Amino acid sequence: MTMTTETTPATGAAVQRRTFGPDGPDVSILSIGSWNTYSRLSFEAGVALVQHALELGIDTFDVAYYRDKPHTEVLFGRILEVVGAPRERYRIVEKTWFSSYPERSLAAQLDATLVRLGLNDVDVILSEHPRPGMDVQAIAEEVADLVVSGRARAWGGMDWSPEQLRIAYEHLSGLGLPTPQGVQLKYSIARQAVVEGSEFQTLHRDTGITLMASDTMEGGILAGKLAPERRIGIDTGNIREQIIALVPDLQEVAAGLGCSAAQLALAFCLSNDAVSTVLFGATRPEHLDDGVAALGLRRRLGAEHIRELLLPYAVSGHKNDAPYEHAVDLTADFIA
Template sequence: MKVPHRRIGTTGPEVSVLSLGSWHTYDRMRFTDAVAMLRYAVDSGINFFDVGYYGGLVVDGKRVPETFTDVLFGQIMRAAGVPRENYLLSAKLWVNNYPEQSLSAQLDELLLRVGTDYADFAVLGDIAGLELDLPRLVEDLGDLVARGKLGSWGVNNWACADIRSAHEAAVAAGVTGPQLAQLKYSVVRRSIPDGAPFRRLTEDIGITLEASDVLEGGMLAGNLEPERMIGKDPGGIRGGIAEAAGRLAEIARSFEVTPAQAAVAFCLTHPATSTVLFGASRQEQLAENIAAVRLAQQHGSELRAAVADLWLDREVVDPEGPRSAVALDRG
């Protein structure tokens, strides 16, 4: 089947409801296999690819090893014969050292590594605990858009109040504000995307959702000891995921699907979802997840009801999200 497309936010691009991430993915694959997989993805209607330079980041106190997954992505797409205009590049930008490390310099470095001269979208890294000058930030992003280096932008795991503040700063500056929130969302993590604060944001400013960490690094698909580094564990619920994965497998069998398909389909049923982000290191995994689209279309409400008891971070994670020390003005 062809993967359908949905719009990001109110002014963002039309993207495939499934998108491929690069977090320690392409550097774990044989090059020829990666070329075949991404060619298959594009031919199946997937047009949105999340790419970042991750070397040097610190996750849960551990430094991320140097990686060339972004460099490989550009080479893979060229080898697959996919013209740049046939896919949308979503670039990761980090704000930990902003403004000393400018967004423009970061984006230029990433574009050089990928081998292109513009990004269709950018997702800003999380800002929990940071003090950030939002007016300056949104103006810098507006400048990148005006210069044709960037199409539009969103945020990764920001608190709902900070997203609203960014929107207000953008309105005041006369530039485009955040169009998408990339949030951890899965059958076990739902507090923020399913919470009232995020629902109000979708209603008030039209922001949409990119579901990420939907398989918990493969744990919800049955790989309870993933080899690759996986993301943060808000609420400290990871210890309960093995049991939840077992229950998800039982539920998936009742729908005659795999646990991964059930997990992806669940995320597709959120009313604000523009796209579900996941990593795949085998074409068989990709084909399996593509089949989840039909499951969501045909049995979405039944699936949501079946996994209701697997919500592990309910009343553990604040639905507002992790707050920053955002500065709304420079005065």
């Protein structure tokens, strides 16, 4: 397996960096999500969260236009303005969707996103996975053009299958266009099947495409919150009850290692060399500190030992996200 390049920041920050794909930008090995994050915080708490993240060296932020949280980018852009960090100090990962496509092109979506964020570009643009019947090669060209245009430094897929990514990679390589550098996929102690499977591992080895691990704590369940009050990610494969049943055993493992269940969950994802960055939800500074502690756990135990310890906890039945069913940009609550 091709290893990502990992570096220690010269700033003295606690969090190391890896490259996003073979030719993409460097990103912090920990990254912060935005769905149900800034919308649940006071503005001042959001500013404090981002400031603390940057102090730790967590400078990669996954942001998007969400149909049920349509002002997330505006909130985050205003937070960045108040924090006042120079543009080169942070990395922005954004998304495009097919809910209003092709009436609204991917370029038009990204242009609108940049206005909401108050930025001129993003570091990585992720495309939602092509829906059934879509031309993967044509979609790949359209996303690659966002990089050519200077709107993004690199692109990747979100829940794209290894087969789709390989098609895109080979097609764009032949045209001399920017190839996909990474993919955002669900990956956790429980949901291992796709990332640990031979298709993705072979793709990673052959192309250098890396992973942005998402749903790393199953919406907080793997951290011990067995009945999350907020909406969490899609339960592909209908295995969530089995995941909940794992939690007591994982808490026992964590206790034996002298760490929290949240730290254990993050340390597992950090132990995979194919991972560029581990995406997790954080609404309090101490959640960010958990991430740094997970890095310490990985260093203390070693990646191989962590994998040997936790690979047996995989739940069978996990698969890539199914195509989203919604066909409009906004939920009914926001449509006039």
